[in-house]
Amino acid sequence: MNARRAIAGLAACLMLVLLASAGVGEVLSRPATRVVGPPPVDLQAVSVSFPTAAGEVVSGWISQGIDGRGAILLLHGVRSDRRSMLGRARMLARLGYSLLLIDLPAHGESSGRRITFGLREGEGVRAALDFLRRELPDERIGVIGVSLGAAAMVLSRASPPPDVVVLESMYPTIEEAVTDRLTMRLGPLGNAIAPLLLLQLPLRLGVSVDRLRPITELPGLGAAVLIVSGEEDEHTTLAETERIFAAAGEPKELWSVAGAAHVDLCAHDPRAYEDRVAPFLARHPRR
Numbered sequence: 001m002n003a004r005r006a007i008a009g010l011a012a013c014l015m016l017v018l019l020a021s022a023g024v025g026e027v028l029s030r031p032a033t034r035v036v037g038p039p040p041v042d043l044q045a046v047s048v049s050f051p052t053a054a055g056e057v058v059s060g061w062i063s064q065g066i067d068g069r070g071a072i073l074l075l076h077g078v079r080s081d082r083r084s085m086l087g088r089a090r091m092l093a094r095l096g097y098s099l100l101l102i103d104l105p106a107h108g109e110s111s112g113r114r115i116t117f118g119l120r121e122g123e124g125v126r127a128a129l130d131f132l133r134r135e136l137p138d139e140r141i142g143v144i145g146v147s148l149g150a151a152a153m154v155l156s157r158a159s160p161p162p163d164v165v166v167l168e169s170m171y172p173t174i175e176e177a178v179t180d181r182l183t184m185r186l187g188p189l190g191n192a193i194a195p196l197l198l199l200q201l202p203l204r205l206g207v208s209v210d211r212l213r214p215i216t217e218l219p220g221l222g223a224a225v226l227i228v229s230g231e232e233d234e235h236t237t238l239a240e241t242e243r244i245f246a247a248a249g250e251p252k253e254l255w256s257v258a259g260a261a262h263v264d265l266c267a268h269d270p271r272a273y274e275d276r277v278a279p280f281l282a283r284h285p286r287r
Helices: 002-029 082-094 119-135 148-155 174-186 189-198 200-205 214-220 238-247 270-283
Strands: 045-051 057-063 071-075 098-102 141-146 164-168 224-230 252-257
Touching: 002 200, 045 098, 045 119, 057 082, 057 119, 071 082, 071 119, 071 148, 082 098, 082 141, 082 270, 098 119, 119 141, 119 148, 141 148, 148 164, 148 214, 164 270, 174 189, 189 200, 214 238, 224 238, 224 270, 238 252, 252 270
Parallel strands: 071 098, 071 141, 141 164, 164 224, 224 252
Antiparallel strands: 045 057, 057 098
16 A cells, blocks of 8 residues: 555656646747837837748847948847847947847747747847848948857858857757756756756757757857856856867857856946957957
């Protein structure tokens, strides 16, 4: 009788774990769409929209800077929207850059059925780069991507690639991203639960795990790259960031931000951010 109760209890616990993991998977992949509204007056931008090859519609703001200075595409993190990139946008606008801020697919005012952790978001990146080149054909093109935005940039396999790229707080593989986040909250139990979430990728999103490995795609990026991450980031550890840097092609630079976790690195120390990122963007010519 006791053995039967133990088995029944174990089965009930397993069912609860499965239901909980399914619920977490639903929440994490659910679209983060919302009304963003008009651009801030000080940015002197206009609202734009354009389609992706997959038929989604990407919404954003474009701002014209000084001719010949360059144009920068800004890509936000997961479950956020273009407004989270306004600190960077204002810094770059002050330096004369033209700007395109977008909502990645399934975020903000862009359409999309599910968040796919960089893969279908990459289709939005390709569409944005094509749009930027049509609007500003003579400008050098740069990209700043944060977390999901960084992964989407790399997974986009954009061709032709941008000239210069800043990748902030990017995960190396989806397996590590999921495991890191679960162990932060659940300790060693996170290692056991992670496979249950990863199994949902092909079932819920139609995306295989091996297609969500930015570190594998990074060597073919074809652009000068600055890898940036907080030294205290537990979502993407310093050791993982160093592996990402090792995988990147030349020319490349690494910046580990002292005292920063998985946060907005521009807001964390605006002066240090400008002093490191702005010269990197400026010194790499059109490729």
